Amino acid sequence: MANRGMLIVLSGPSGVGKGTVRQAMLKDKPQDFKYSVSMTTRKMRPGEVDGVDYFFRTKAEFESEIANDGMLEFAKYVDNYYGTPLKYVNDTLAQGVDVFLEIEVNGAMQVREKCPDGVFIFLTPPDLMALRDRIVKRGTDDEATIAKRLNKAREEIKMMQNYDYAVVNDKVDLAVKRIEKIIESEHLRVPRVIDNYKKMIGAVKK
Amino acid sequence: MANRGMLIVLSGPSGVGKGTVRQAMLKDKPQDFKYSVSMTTRKMRPGEVDGVDYFFRTKAEFESEIANDGMLEFAKYVDNYYGTPLKYVNDTLAQGVDVFLEIEVNGAMQVREKCPDGVFIFLTPPDLMALRDRIVKRGTDDEATIAKRLNKAREEIKMMQNYDYAVVNDKVDLAVKRIEKIIESEHLRVPRVIDNYKKMIGAVKK
Incomplete structure (x- = not known):
């Protein structure tokens, strides 16, 4: 049953702790998914490893990937590119293995358009x-802080x-744990499994 | 946050073990959902308790419930009615509590139409x-058995x-365990939770 793998995208507002959650997921236990390493043009920091933390590329190399439709998603932050190389994701999904992405919200919306499933x-x-609790106990925050928080x-x-x-x-x-439960239960969704059942029947039709 | 509870419907072909799984779910640990007891016109069996195993009713009483739109779903098997009283389900969901139904496939389809969420x-x-394994190891089953199994x-x-x-x-x-994971992860679905977030914001708008 070499079905296509499932694409799992973790995202959220900046500062929410996506990277920390991703690292904890990869350490938690042997995972059934592969983590897709992002590509960037920013400088490597001490301790970082090319191909593990990021694929570190020059601006010219990154722009050439973009020109060749080689990126599933990308964005520019503070003059540097960040993005997800398409080939690794496609190859891994084609092998029937799930792929896990941890990306910014803009990138996630690009992926949603290309991979709605x-x-x-x-x-x-x-x-x-x-927020509710904080508003109930007002007085602790001034008006401006509350307004700012509400807008956010x-x-x-x-x-x-x-x-x-x-x-x-x-x-x-x-x-x-919540994310792991979501992944497990998504694997039980009928649209994801019914082809397996159909194939079993089809394979034995005379 | 007194949101409407979630309706969970367990069903499947007859003989698959729905009742056994349901009983194990109710025993497993303190559950966050209420089990909706079915109503029937069949005779009470030794050891059964009215209101626990079923609500045992006469045919006239059951038909009067049907006439008054009092059943969420019902069906007749071997001259007896079986079904789910609507009031308990509605009242419990309105209290923000999940309701668990274990019903036949015909009934499940009636519920799906009324409660698509x-x-x-x-x-x-x-x-x-x-099935696949069994077909691979053919010879163990004769042609007729395989054909029957495939139709089923x-x-x-x-x-x-x-x-x-x-x-x-x-x-x-x-x-x-799989069903419990599905329930937990369904509670994290955006369409189910976003109203909570919106209410929090709305409640504090000036």
Whole structure:
């Protein structure tokens, strides 16, 4: 049953802790998915390894990948490119292995357009959940802080609407467990498994 | 956050072990959902308790419920009615509590029409999964047995298409764990949670 693998996309607002959750997921236990390493033009930092933390490329190399439709998604932040090489994702999915991406929200929306059957998980800051409590106990925050927080929350909820799941990052190990449950249960969805059953029947038709 | 509860429907072909899985789910640990007891006109068997195993009613009482639109779903098997009273389901969901139904496939399709946002889980017989192996090792089954099994499998796959998830009942405790993961992860789906977030923001708008 060499079905196509499942594409799992973890994203969320900047500062929510996507990288920490991703690292914890990769360490947690032998995973059934492959992590897709991003490509960047930013300088390698001490301790980083090419091909592990990122594929480190020159601006010219990155732009050539873009020109050749070699990127599943990409964006430019502070004069540097970041993105996901398409070939690794496609090859791995074709082998029937799930691929896990941890990317920025703009990139996630590019992927959503190209792979609508992916699983899109939005990591939410715990203070979005705690907003209600904070408002109830007013007085602790001044008007300007509350207004700023509310605007940020509105933006985050707007982003969330484009995802399949919302996972609160209150504690990293809890967030990891929730994401693992989502992955396992997505594998039981009828649209993902029914072809297996049909093939079994088809293969034995006379 | 008194959101409406989630309706969870477990169904599957007759003989697949729905009742056993349901009983194991109710025993497994304190559940966050309420089990909706079915109503029937069949005779009470030794050891059964009215209101626990079934609501035991006369044919006239059951038909009066049907006439008053009091049933979420019902069917007649071997001259007896079986069905799900609507009021308990509605009241419990309105309290924000999940409701778990374990019903026949015909009933599940009636519920699907009325509650499209329910979670519909199809329990599949393990031999549907093992079909491939059995065919490979032919000779052990005669032609007629294989043909019969294939027809049954085709019917089961046809039914499965109307469900959200397919869970193999290879071992009861494994099936229970899969269903519990589905329930947990369905609670993280954006369409189910986003109103909570919106309410938090709306509640504090000035």
